[in-house]
Amino acid sequence: MKLSCQDVDRNKIHMKKVPYRHSISKVLGVTLxxxxxxxxxxxxxxxxxADEAATEAAGAGDxxxxxxxxxxxxxxxxxxxxxxNRKMTGPALANVETRLSEDEGLDREWLYKWIKNxxxxxxxxxxxxxxxxxEYNQAAMxxxxxxxxxxxxxxxxxxxxxxxTAAPAAAGADAAAGTSGASAAGGIxxxxxxxxxxxxxxxxxxxxxxxxxxxxxIAEANGVVLEDDASPKRLPLWKAFAKNxxxxxxxxxxxxxxxxxxxxxxxxxxxxxxxxxxxxxxHYSHRIHAGDNKIECKYCHxxxxxxxxxxxxxxxxxxNCHKSIYQVADETLEEGKREYGVDYNKEIKKLYAAxxxxxxxxxxxxESQPVEWVRIHNLPDFAYFNHSQHVSVAGIxxxxxxxxxxxxxxxxxxxxxxxxxxxxxxxxxxxxxxGNAYYDKIHTExxxxxxxxxxxxxxxxxxxxxxxxx
Amino acid sequence: xxxxxxxxxxxxxLLCVTACADKNSPNYQYMPNMYEPVGYEAYGEVDFxxxxxxxxxxxxxxxxxxxxxxxxENTPEGKELARIQKSPLDxxxxxxxxxxxxxxxxxxxxxCHGDKGDGQGTLVKREKILGVPKYxxxxxxxxxxxxxxxxxxxxxxxxxxxSQMNTKEMWQVSEYVMKLKQDLTK
Numbered sequence: 195m196k197l198s199c200q201d202v203d204r205n206k207i208h209m210k211k212v213p214y215r216h217s218i219s220k221v222l223g224v225t226l227x228x229x230x231x232x233x234x235x236x237x238x239x240x241x242x243x244a245d246e247a248a249t250e251a252a253g254a255g256d257x258x259x260x261x262x263x264x265x266x267x268x269x270x271x272x273x274x275x276x277x278x279n280r281k282m283t284g285p286a287l288a289n290v291e292t293r294l295s296e297d298e299g300l301d302r303e304w305l306y307k308w309i310k311n312x313x314x315x316x317x318x319x320x321x322x323x324x325x326x327x328x329e330y331n332q333a334a335m336x337x338x339x340x341x342x343x344x345x346x347x348x349x350x351x352x353x354x355x356x357x358x359t360a361a362p363a364a365a366g367a368d369a370a371a372g373t374s375g376a377s378a379a380g381g382i383x384x385x386x387x388x389x390x391x392x393x394x395x396x397x398x399x400x401x402x403x404x405x406x407x408x409x410x411x412i413a414e415a416n417g418v419v420l421e422d423d424a425s426p427k428r429l430p431l432w433k434a435f436a437k438n439x440x441x442x443x444x445x446x447x448x449x450x451x452x453x454x455x456x457x458x459x460x461x462x463x464x465x466x467x468x469x470x471x472x473x474x475x476x477h478y479s480h481r482i483h484a485g486d487n488k489i490e491c492k493y494c495h496x497x498x499x500x501x502x503x504x505x506x507x508x509x510x511x512x513x514n515c516h517k518s519i520y521q522v523a524d525e526t527l528e529e530g531k532r533e534y535g536v537d538y539n540k541e542i543k544k545l546y547a548a549x550x551x552x553x554x555x556x557x558x559x560x561e562s563q564p565v566e567w568v569r570i571h572n573l574p575d576f577a578y579f580n581h582s583q584h585v586s587v588a589g590i591x592x593x594x595x596x597x598x599x600x601x602x603x604x605x606x607x608x609x610x611x612x613x614x615x616x617x618x619x620x621x622x623x624x625x626x627x628x629g630n631a632y633y634d635k636i637h638t639e640x641x642x643x644x645x646x647x648x649x650x651x652x653x654x655x656x657x658x659x660x661x662x663x664x
Numbered sequence: 665x666x667x668x669x670x671x672x673x674x675x676x677x678l679l680c681v682t683a684c685a686d687k688n689s690p691n692y693q694y695m696p697n698m699y700e701p702v703g704y705e706a707y708g709e710v711d712f713x714x715x716x717x718x719x720x721x722x723x724x725x726x727x728x729x730x731x732x733x734x735x736x737e738n739t740p741e742g743k744e745l746a747r748i749q750k751s752p753l754d755x756x757x758x759x760x761x762x763x764x765x766x767x768x769x770x771x772x773x774x775x776c777h778g779d780k781g782d783g784q785g786t787l788v789k790r791e792k793i794l795g796v797p798k799y800x801x802x803x804x805x806x807x808x809x810x811x812x813x814x815x816x817x818x819x820x821x822x823x824x825x826x827s828q829m830n831t832k833e834m835w836q837v838s839e840y841v842m843k844l845k846q847d848l849t850k
Contacts, residue, residue, distance in 0.1 A: 269794045269795065270783070270797075271795065271797075273794030273795035274796070274797075274820055275821065282821065283820045283821060334740045336803065336804070337803065338803055464692050464693065464694060465691060465693045466691060469687050470690055471687045472689070487787060487790065487792065488775070488786045489775055490770070490772075490775065492771045493772055493775065493828075496771075496828040496829075503706045505706065505707065508719065510823065510827060513823060514818075514822070514823030514824075514825075515792075515823075518792075518793050518794075518821050519792055523792075564716070564717045564719075566709070574693075574698065574699035575698065575699055575701040575702070576699075606687070
C-alpha cells in the first residue's frame, strides 16, 4: 500500500508528458460503477417480489370468516391459559373438538357447558371434567357465562382451522422461504458490491503500475533524465539537522511536552471504565426490552425508585413475561442471527435453566442456579452514590447518566463516573423544588443567601466532600 | 522514504495500543485496596451462603419492612374471600394515593394492561403476550380486593408483583385500577 502511494506521487511528477493516460482506468471505473448501480436495483427488485409473495400468502389465509372472529375471541379470552399447540396453564386446544369427540365421546354441547361454566360442570360430577381438572393440578378455568353458542362456535372453528397457523403453516413456509430468499439476496448484493469495489481497487492499482512503467520507458526513450537518479550527493537531512543546535533544542522541548501530555492523558484514564462492556452470562438485550418493547426501566430496576442501589432484577421478574414468551418472534430471531450472531431462543432457554422452569409441564422444578451478571458501573468504595436521590427526588432520567440504554444490544458504561463528572452536573443542574415540601423553607432561605431564583445542586451543598465521601 | 516508514510504524503502534484496548475487561486501578469494598455489596457473591448468593428470600416467619402479612390463600376460594376486602388506605388522602398509584401503574402494569386498562398495552399490541383482560370485563367482575389479591399472588400467566412493591404501594395501584375500571364502564 505504502509503496503504491509513493508510486502515485512519482506518476504525478512524470505525468506531464502523457496527460491522457488515465482515461482508460476512468472508463473502466465508470462501467463498473454503472454495473454496480444495476446490480443494486436488480437485488432491490428481488426483495420487492419476495415481499409481495409473502403478503399474498398471508392474505390468502384470512379469507375464512368465522375462524377470524374466533381468533380475536381466543386471543382476548383464552390465550392467557391456552395455546394451540403447546401446553400452558390449560391444555393445548388445536382440534380440541375432534380430539374430545374421538377420545372421550364428548360433543359440542359438552364444550358449551364447559366453557360457559367449567366449575359448575366439575361440581356436577361430570367424569371427564373432574379428570382434566385433577390432571391440571386443579387449576380453575375462568367461566365465560357471557359467551353465546355462536361465540364458542367461532372459537372452535379457529382451533380446528386457525387462520393464523393455517397461514403460517403455508405462509410460514412461504414467508420463511421469502425472507430467507430476500435476506440472501440482500447479503449477496452486499457481497457483490464489496467484491466489485475490491476489484476496481485492484484494477486501479494494476493500472497505476502499468502507467508508471510505460511512462518510465517513454521517458527513457525520449532521453528525459529521471530526477532522483540525477540529483547530486547532498548532505543528508538528519546530519544538517543535528548540526543546528537551536533546532535540536526546540525539538527536544516539544517532544518532552508532547510525551508529558500523552503520559498525563494515559494516567488520568487509569481507573476510568468508560466503555466497559463485559460479556454477560445471558445475552440480555436492552434494545429489545427497553427499546422495541418499551418496558419501563423501573419495571426491572425497581429499587432505583426507593433505594441506593438500582439493582438487577431477580429472575422471577423475568418470568412475569417469559412464562408466556417462550420464544421470540421470527423477525427478531432473524435479526439477532444476522446482526449480532446470537440465537435469542437459546438465550431464553438459558433463563429457563437458571430459574428452573420446566417448559414441558409448565411448572418450576425447584432447582435454580444464580445468574452471575457481571457488574459494570461500580464506584470505588470511598464514594457514595444514591439512586433514589437522583431518580425520585431530582427526577433525572436514567439516560442522562447511563446513555442511550434503549439502543444498547449489549450494556456498556456510558459515563466516565469520575468525580469531575459528578461535580459538573451538580454545578449545572437545578434542583426540582415543586411539589417537595422539604424544600419550601430551605429554598427561600438559600436563594436569598445566594441571590438567585433557582438553586443548583451545588448551592444546596452538592460539592461538600462529606456528601459523597464518608 | 525511510522516515515515512518509521512514522508509519509509530502510527501503527499507536493504533494498536488504542484499538486493541480490551473493552471486555475492566481498566487498571491505582489503589485497588481503597476501591474494593471490605463489606458485602448488594447482590454480591459470598462464600458462606447457599448458592454463594447474597440475594435471598427473607427467612420464614419474618416480616420485611413495609410489609403487612396477607391473610388469604392463593386459591380460587381464597380469592373469593378476598373479594370483599376494603382498602386500608385513608380515603382522605385518596388523591395523593391515586397519583402515586398511577405512576406505579404506568411502570408495572401498563406494558400489558394498557394505560387505560383496556387490555391493549404495548406487549399485547405487538402480540408478545395474549389474553390480557379489560378491567371492565363483566365476567371477571374485579373488585379492589381481587385486584390486590391478583397483584400479590399473580394469576395463571400473570406473575406476582409483590417483590417489586410494598403493601401500601400495592393498595395504591389497586385503587388506581378501580378508578380505571370506573372510567371504562362509564
